[in-house]
Amino acid sequence: MAATDLNPRDRILNVAGELFHRHGYGAVTVDDIIAALKVPPATFHRYFNSKEELGVAWLERLNRRMVSMHRSFMEKLGAPETRLKKYFYAMAGWLEQSGYRSCQFANTRACLNDSAEEMVELIDQYKRYQLKFFIELVRGIVGEKDAQKIGTAVFLLFSGAMTEAQNLKAKWPIDDALQCSEELCQLHSRQAVAV
Known part of the structure; x- marks a missing residue:
């Protein structure tokens, strides 16, 4: 589906998401988004009352997409001992393709103050999900006993x-x-076998 075939709300989310990723949420204004969309301001404001409201919708959509990507990744990656390497390689490739603009959740959180409660909560939810993803990713390698500890360490690394x-x-x-x-x-994994 071409970008012009999208409904206006989805088109706003796509364009804003690209700008937020490329320049950072804090650096992008509503006027920047309207200019990139090439629409009258009323079109933007018909769907979003503020940048923060747009930010919430963008993070909700980004969260759904990332959770879906992680689930798909776990289903398709074969043997547990190869998943870690495949995931790191996939993310390294994405990082290079995106011009080394890293985690959109972390980048956005860095420019928010705590008054943006809904956005902060969405970022926290995703990061907690990501931690669980890493715990699951290593569980097949290190076993149940050490999955929490090692998964947390790998998440932090x-x-x-x-x-x-x-x-x-x-x-x-x-x-x-x-x-x-x-x-x-x-x-x-060697310690688990030795026990």
Whole structure:
């Protein structure tokens, strides 16, 4: 479906999402979005009363898409011991393609104050989901006993690596985080077998 075939609300969400990802939520104004849409201001305001209302709708949609992507990823990736590497490689590829603009949730949270409660809550929900995703991702490697601890460590390694890859415009933080994550999982999978 071409962008012009979308209903106006979805088109606004698409254009705003691209601008938020490229420039950061805090740097984009409603006027920037209206200019990129090439529509009268009334068209924007028919669907969204404020930038924050748009931000909530955008984060809700982004959350649904990311959860769907993670579920699909887990279903398609075969053996548990290969999933970690495949996930890191997939995200490194996406990071390079996006010009090293990292996690849209983390980038958005960095420019929000706590008064944007609904947006802050949506970001928190997604990050909690992402943590659970990493716990599930490593469970097949390290076993049930260590899944929470190791999954949390891998989540933190991944999150930090994504941030530094964005800061440095380089892929090596992802590569190094993957290596550390794999070594951590191998160490704990050997301990699980030894017990």
